Every structure is written in C-alpha cells, then in structure tokens.
Amino acid sequence: MSETKKYKKVAYYPGCALEGTAQPYDHSTKALGKALGLELEEVKNWNCCGAMEVKNIDPKIQTYLSSRVMSIAANEMGHDVVMAPCNGCYHNLKKAEYDLAHDEGSKEVVEKISKKAGHETYKAGQVETIHALDWIKDSIGEEGLKERVKNSLNGMKIANYYGCMYVRPRHIFPEKDQGPGSESTSAPHFMDDLLEAAGAENVDFPLKTACCGGAHTLSDSDTSTKLVLNILEAAEASGAEVIATECPTCHSGLEMHQIRAEKVLGRKTNVKIVYFTQLLGMAMGLSAKKVGVHQNISDSMDLMKEKGLA
Amino acid sequence: MPIHEKHLIRPENLVSHENLVIDGIDVSGDWSTFIRSRVVPDYNENLQEEIEALPGGEFIHRCWQCGSCTNSCTMNAVNPDFNPRYWIYLIRMGFESELVRDKDIIWQCVSCNKCTYACPRDVVPEGVMKATAHWLEHKGYTPKSPSMVFDEVFSEQVIERGKIEDGEVVLNFLTRTHQKLTQPWLIEMVKRLMKHLPVKMLATLGLATIFKPRTKGWGPARDAIKDYVKERDEAATDALGPHIAYKKPETPEQIAAE
Structure with a gap:
C-alpha cells in the first residue's frame, strides 16, 4: 500500500476525558502507537473542545474552542494532521472545520476571539482531523496488523460499538461514504476490520451506531439507562463476549449504566466493555496491565486471562 | 394514539353528563x-x-413535514410523545399553547443527530430541539432543565480554565440539582472503580480535584470569550421580545398543575 507511512507522526489531541475518567484509553493509545512505530506529539496547551455541552450554550464558542486546538497544531507546531481518539473531540474538530469553511458568522466570531486571545486564527483546510481508527487503519492497515500480531485475540466474540459522533451528521465527514476503502456512515467497519485482523470474531451487531444517551448520562439518567441496556442486551443476544468501544463517553456511559441497570432496573448483563486500543494492544503483545484493562470499571481481566491475553 | 386524533380531540375537551334530561328525554x-x-x-x-x-x-423554514426526523429519533423510541416533526409543525403554524403542552420533554433530546442524518431538507432538527428548549426557558414556561444546568456547569469550567475535570463537573451538577451522592448505583460504581485502580491513578484523580487542571496560557482566550458572550447577550435580549419570569409553583394546586 502506498499510503502505509501516511500518519507516521501526527499531532495528538487527547482531550479532557482521556486525562480523567478515560485514562486507560489514553495509556493504551500511546502504548499501541509505540508498539506500531507511530509517533504522537501532544498538542501544546490544548483546551477542551466543548464536548456536547458548550454548543448548547453557544455553538460559535464551541467552534472557537476547536479552532484554537487546530491553530496550535498547525501554526505553532507545524502539523498537518491532528489525531483525536475521543469521538467528541474528533466530531467537534470536524464540525469546526466544516463551519469555518461554510459559515461566515462562525468565521467572524472565531477571528474576533482569536485575535483578542492573541493567537493566529485557524483557517479551514490547515489540518486534517482523524480518529484513532483512521490513524491505525491508514498507517498500518489490516495486512500490516496481521504481520505484527503476537498474541491473537483468538476468536474473541466482539460487538463493535461506534456511537453517534463518529458518523453523524454526514456533512461534516466529507471523506466518508466515498466507496470502497472509505468509512461508511451507515454501516461503519474500520473497527471491525482492525479487530478481525487481530484475530477477533466480529458478531453481527445491529446497534453499531445507536445512541447511548451520553449527552444526558447524568441529567436524564433513566433514559440513558434504557438506551444503554438496549445496547448491552442486543450485544449479548448477538453472542458477544466483549463490546469494543472507541469513545470515552460511550465507554463510561456503558460502564456506568450497566451498573445502574443492574441496581435500579434489576437487569444484569455480563458483556465486558473494552477500548479497541486495549484489544489491539494486547494482540500486539502488550500485557493487559500495560494497556490498562485493570483500570476499566467493567472487569474483564478474567476473560483476558481465559483468552491467554493477560 | 395517532397524532392527528390527539391534536383534535383531547380527553379534557370531551364533555358528558352522568345525569342529563333534556325536554323530558x-x-x-x-x-x-x-x-x-x-x-x-x-x-x-x-x-x-x-x-x-x-x-x-436557523433552518426550520425548510421543513416539508416528511417525518424522517421522528421516524429515526432515539427519544421517540423511548417515549412516543417525543415528536420532532410535530413540534416543527406547531412552531411553523404558531400554535404556541399546543407546543407548550410538551414543555417538559423537549429538552430530553440526546443530540444523537439521527434526525439531522435522515433529514432530506437539512433542517437540522437536533438544533431546532435545542433552540426550542432554550425558547421555553427564555419565555419562562419552564425552569432550567437538568440538561441546561449540566451544560452551564460544564461551560463555566471550560471558559474559566480551558479544561474540565470530570469529578468536579459531576459533583457540581449533582449539588446544583439537589441530588444525593449516596444513590446505590453511584456507590456501587465507585466501589468497582476502587477495586482495581492502582494507587497511582487514584492519586492523579485525587490530585486533579484539588489542583484543577487548566490550560496553560488560557487567560487571554478566557477574556476574549467572556467579551464575546457579553456582546452576544446584549444583542439577544433585544431579539427575543418580552420575557415572562418563571414562577416556582407554591400552592398545592399549582404544584399539581406543574
């Protein structure tokens, strides 16, 4: 593949969640990059992207927040690719990119705030924002992964859960839905492809892009619990042992409401929730502890031991 | 019940008498x-x-009522009364009182954007839901929804320090909405979290609650955002017309009516 070395060195935007509750995702992403010979340079003095909250106060402030991160990566660090493992960060950077290219009002506000804040205004097109999935898929690819597998996932039955922010709305992801090789917004498959290359067996899971209610995980817990329980039970019905996640909000939402469903609704589910970077890391020969499996609330250490991965 | 029936005939508009004799019949x-x-x-x-x-x-005028939004809606599957297409219809027709009937559920939109994905007219129904929820608060029909409180707690922290700390957001939210920290599922979650966490991670999480994470050199950006917010608020006050202040129900009848 001519694109093999495409993302060898990228700017890394972890985001707030990966510094807090989603530390295992941060650790495993870094460890996986190292194992695959991919270099990550953290965006200097990055700020929060605004997640799903600031946009409800003012979408233009949210656009500014994302633009500042991209401006630092492009203008102060000289990068042309920013990699964000968090769906929320990834989504917001993409959305800011779209708004700055198409909406004069947003552009005006961003210019004004950037100028006052004393940094260069980000201009649409300066960087390409990618997700951790694109990062592995386009730099290493399935074939590359297969060659590097040291510890096959051994037919582990996995339901791949992508969530909302990775695929919707379609217009902010112009590179998706572009035919063979590109990601699909209706039936995403990058995580499936990568985990299959690492030896997993992907189950037929119908709720890949269903919503976990992450935006209201605390403010409307009862709804979130219902939505999560639906996802967990569908995964179990599909025969999955593990739900692979690629978003810290989905991940902690699934973990939290799995417990809440058990305590409040009395519906217990046993499916384990693991970040896809943790699964790939273990397949690359890293120990379960190294990729932080023991730090997940959903306790999957026994399963990993059973599979010969821990 | 199908929407058109519900819209036209409501139980409270049906009148029948237990005992009624007219002209001897x-x-x-x-x-x-x-x-x-x-x-x-x-x-x-x-x-x-x-x-x-x-x-x-902004784009509500584009709607041609195909219903793709409601058909794809995550919340509609949980609660059939959650109906974006119907609310867009009411807004465009000006049926304010009818719209206000659903004031307590409109904020529940989870922003999954399935509607925006499905909409053939780029109405961005997700945005319309947020705008409508804000409108209800601005007009004084509802108090701040839990979601709004959460958004505010979160945004205040981001604007002040450039970053958030999850623990603090959760605590502030639960305090501001008067929720107990001793809910059984919350305790269970903390227990499971403690069981496996290495001392080092506990220490970092603990330290983060004391020494709040902040973005280096954030000051100028914070001030610039605050200036923008001030200017924007002044402009918005003029655009929305008279506001009715929300009155907390006090008498038992008012509370029941809520």
Whole structure:
C-alpha cells in the first residue's frame, strides 16, 4: 500500500476525558502507537473542545474552542494532521472545520476571539482531523496488523460499538461514504476490520451506531439507562463476549449504566466493555496491565486471562 | 394514539353528563357526549421567527413535514410523545399553547443527530430541539432543565480554565440539582472503580480535584470569550421580545398543575 507511512507522526489531541475518567484509553493509545512505530506529539496547551455541552450554550464558542486546538497544531507546531481518539473531540474538530469553511458568522466570531486571545486564527483546510481508527487503519492497515500480531485475540466474540459522533451528521465527514476503502456512515467497519485482523470474531451487531444517551448520562439518567441496556442486551443476544468501544463517553456511559441497570432496573448483563486500543494492544503483545484493562470499571481481566491475553 | 386524533380531540375537551334530561328525554352518559369547540386563543405569528433567532433553529423554514426526523429519533423510541416533526409543525403554524403542552420533554433530546442524518431538507432538527428548549426557558414556561444546568456547569469550567475535570463537573451538577451522592448505583460504581485502580491513578484523580487542571496560557482566550458572550447577550435580549419570569409553583394546586 502506498499510503502505509501516511500518519507516521501526527499531532495528538487527547482531550479532557482521556486525562480523567478515560485514562486507560489514553495509556493504551500511546502504548499501541509505540508498539506500531507511530509517533504522537501532544498538542501544546490544548483546551477542551466543548464536548456536547458548550454548543448548547453557544455553538460559535464551541467552534472557537476547536479552532484554537487546530491553530496550535498547525501554526505553532507545524502539523498537518491532528489525531483525536475521543469521538467528541474528533466530531467537534470536524464540525469546526466544516463551519469555518461554510459559515461566515462562525468565521467572524472565531477571528474576533482569536485575535483578542492573541493567537493566529485557524483557517479551514490547515489540518486534517482523524480518529484513532483512521490513524491505525491508514498507517498500518489490516495486512500490516496481521504481520505484527503476537498474541491473537483468538476468536474473541466482539460487538463493535461506534456511537453517534463518529458518523453523524454526514456533512461534516466529507471523506466518508466515498466507496470502497472509505468509512461508511451507515454501516461503519474500520473497527471491525482492525479487530478481525487481530484475530477477533466480529458478531453481527445491529446497534453499531445507536445512541447511548451520553449527552444526558447524568441529567436524564433513566433514559440513558434504557438506551444503554438496549445496547448491552442486543450485544449479548448477538453472542458477544466483549463490546469494543472507541469513545470515552460511550465507554463510561456503558460502564456506568450497566451498573445502574443492574441496581435500579434489576437487569444484569455480563458483556465486558473494552477500548479497541486495549484489544489491539494486547494482540500486539502488550500485557493487559500495560494497556490498562485493570483500570476499566467493567472487569474483564478474567476473560483476558481465559483468552491467554493477560 | 395517532397524532392527528390527539391534536383534535383531547380527553379534557370531551364533555358528558352522568345525569342529563333534556325536554323530558334522558340523555345521560355517552348519549350526551360532545366535544368542546377548539379555539386557539394565543396564536403566535412570530413563533417561527423567535425559534429561528436562537442558535440551532436557523433552518426550520425548510421543513416539508416528511417525518424522517421522528421516524429515526432515539427519544421517540423511548417515549412516543417525543415528536420532532410535530413540534416543527406547531412552531411553523404558531400554535404556541399546543407546543407548550410538551414543555417538559423537549429538552430530553440526546443530540444523537439521527434526525439531522435522515433529514432530506437539512433542517437540522437536533438544533431546532435545542433552540426550542432554550425558547421555553427564555419565555419562562419552564425552569432550567437538568440538561441546561449540566451544560452551564460544564461551560463555566471550560471558559474559566480551558479544561474540565470530570469529578468536579459531576459533583457540581449533582449539588446544583439537589441530588444525593449516596444513590446505590453511584456507590456501587465507585466501589468497582476502587477495586482495581492502582494507587497511582487514584492519586492523579485525587490530585486533579484539588489542583484543577487548566490550560496553560488560557487567560487571554478566557477574556476574549467572556467579551464575546457579553456582546452576544446584549444583542439577544433585544431579539427575543418580552420575557415572562418563571414562577416556582407554591400552592398545592399549582404544584399539581406543574
């Protein structure tokens, strides 16, 4: 593949969640990059992207927040690719990119705030924002992964859960839905492809892009619990042992409401929730502890031991 | 119940008498049932403009009522009364009182964007839901929704320090919405978290709650955002027209009516 070395060195935007509750995702992403010979340079003095909250106060402030991160990566660090493992960060950077290219009002506000804040205004097109999935898929690819597998996932039955922010709305992801090789917004498959290359067996899971209610995980817990329980039970019905996640909000939402469903609704589910970077890391020969499996609330250490991965 | 029926005939508009004799003929019960004629007293010609003036509501005029939004809606699957297409219809028609009937559920939109994905007219129904929820608060029909409180707690932290700390957001939210920290599922989650966490991670999480994470060199950006917010608020006050302050229900009847 001519694109093999495409993302060898990228700017890394972890985001707030990966510094807090989603530390295992941060650790495993870094460890996986190292194992695959991919270099990550953290965006200097990055700020929060605004997640799903600031946009409800003012979408233009949210656009500014994302633009500042991209401006630092492009203008102060000289990068042309920013990699964000968090769906929320990834989504917001993409959305800011779209708004700055198409909406004069947003552009005006961003210019004004950037100028006052004393940094260069980000201009649409300066960087390409990618997700951790694109990062592995386009730099290493399935074939590359297969060659590097040291510890096959051994037919582990996995339901791949992508969530909302990775695929919707379609217009902010112009590179998706572009035919063979590109990601699909209706039936995403990058995580499936990568985990299959690492030896997993992907189950037929119908709720890949269903919503976990992450935006209201605390403010409307009862709804979130219902939505999560639906996802967990569908995964179990599909025969999955593990739900692979690629978003810290989905991940902690699934973990939290799995417990809440058990305590409040009395519906217990046993499916384990693991970040896809943790699964790939273990397949690359890293120990379960190294990729932080023991730090997940959903306790999957026994399963990993059973599979010969821990 | 299909929407058109619900819209036209409401239980409270059905009148029947247990005992009614007219001209010597007993017409008690179902025989005397009639529907009160429906009057729209507070038709608001500007409703669509008001929603359009709020962030997210800009494209509501494009809607041609195909119903793709409601059909794909995550919340509609949980609660059939959650109906974006119907609310867009009411807003465009100016049926303010009818819209306000659903004031307590509109904020529940989870922003999954399935509607935006499905919409053939780029109405961005997700944005319309947020604009409508804001409108209800601005107009004084509802107090701040839990979601709004959460958004505020979160945004305040981001604007102040450039970053958030999850623990603090959760704590502030639960305090501001007067929720107990001793809910059984919350305790269970903390227990499971403690069981496996290495001392080092506990220490970092603990330290983060004391020494709040902040973005280096954030000061100028914070001030610039605050300036922008001030200017924006002044402009918005003029655009929305008179506000009715929300009054907390006090008498038992008012509380029951809530």
